[in-house]
Amino acid sequence: MVRAVARALPAIMLVAGCMSPAQEASMQTDVGARMSVASDAFEEGQAIPTKYTCDGSEVSPPLRWSGAPDDVGAYALLVTDPDARNFVHWAVADISKVASELNEGASGTENVGVEGKNSTGDKRWAGPCPPSGTHRYVFTVYALSSPLGLDPGFDAGTLQDKISSQTLARGELTGTYARAR
Numbered sequence: 001m002v003r004a005v006a007r008a009l010p011a012i013m014l015v016a017g018c019m020s021p022a023q024e025a026s027m028q029t030d031v032g033a034r035m036s037v038a039s040d041a042f043e044e045g046q047a048i049p050t051k052y053t054c055d056g057s058e059v060s061p062p063l064r065w066s067g068a069p070d071d072v073g074a075y076a077l078l079v080t081d082p083d084a085r086n087f088v089h090w091a092v093a094d095i096s097k098v099a100s101e102l103n104e105g106a107s108g109t110e111n112v113g114v115e116g117k118n119s120t121g122d123k124r125w126a127g128p129c130p131p132s133g134t135h136r137y138v139f140t141v142y143a144l145s146s147p148l149g150l151d152p153g154f155d156a157g158t159l160q161d162k163i164s165s166q167t168l169a170r171g172e173l174t175g176t177y178a179r180a181r
Contacts, residue, residue, distance in 0.1 A: 034067065034169065034170070035065050035066065035141060035170060035171030036065060036066050037064070037065045037140075037141050037171040038063070038065075039062055039063050039139075041104070044173055044174060044175075046175060046176065052128070053128045054128065055129070055179060058125070058126075059104060059125070059127075060090065060104065061175075062102065062103055064100060064102075065101070065141045067169065067171065068168070069143060069169055071145070071168065072097045072168060073144055073145050074093070074095060074113075074144045075096070075097070075142060076113075076142040076163055077091070077092040077102070077113075078090070078091050078092075078140050078156060079137060079138065079140070080138050081128070081136065081137055082138060083133075084130065087119045088117075088118045088126075089118055089119070089125065089137060090115075090118060090126065091116035091117065091154070092114065093113055093147075093148045093159055093162075094150065107125035114150055114151070115153075116155060116158070117155050117156070123153050128175075133178060134176050135177060135178070136174050136175070139172065139174070140172045141172075142163050143168045144166040144167060145166045148166070
């Protein structure tokens with residue numbers, strides 16, 4: 001009951017006009033509690049190794065997360081490039097509620113969950129491949145109250161719509177990549 005009230009309070013304040021513009025922006029971007037997301041392949045803000053990109057073998061990098069609430073029903077993952085209009089590199093729903101990591105190369109395996117379409121239209125990890133400069137890649141893991149039940153090949157917009165009301169916690173890891181010229 002307390003959790004339900006705590007979740008509803010920002011929306012009530014928004015409707016009542018009691019929130020500042022900064023609080024409104026925070027509500028839209030900080031849904032749920034915070035989790036930690038990390039990778040054995042790269043540190044926060046550091047370069048993603050070539051192995052995981054279009055210039056390498058383009059396998060999905062290893063990820064691990066912690067700090068989710070006890071009542072998680074499933075996890076979801078969305079990897080985007082904000083420097084390329086939020087190009088989707090990987091979208092995964094219904095990752096097992098007992099999972100706390102995805103192994104290197106998990107994309108395309110039965111152990112990953114349900115993979116949606118990336119921005120190239122494929123149902124898999126699309127490694128970083130920026131046309132120029134250094135781009136950022138944001139790996140966001142969502143702890144959800146229940147599985148989403150999406151079919152393979154769902155689009156990222158559908159994932160975002162579904163998770164908006166079910167997110168208990170989330171965490172991000174950002175890596176960078178610039179192609180050698």
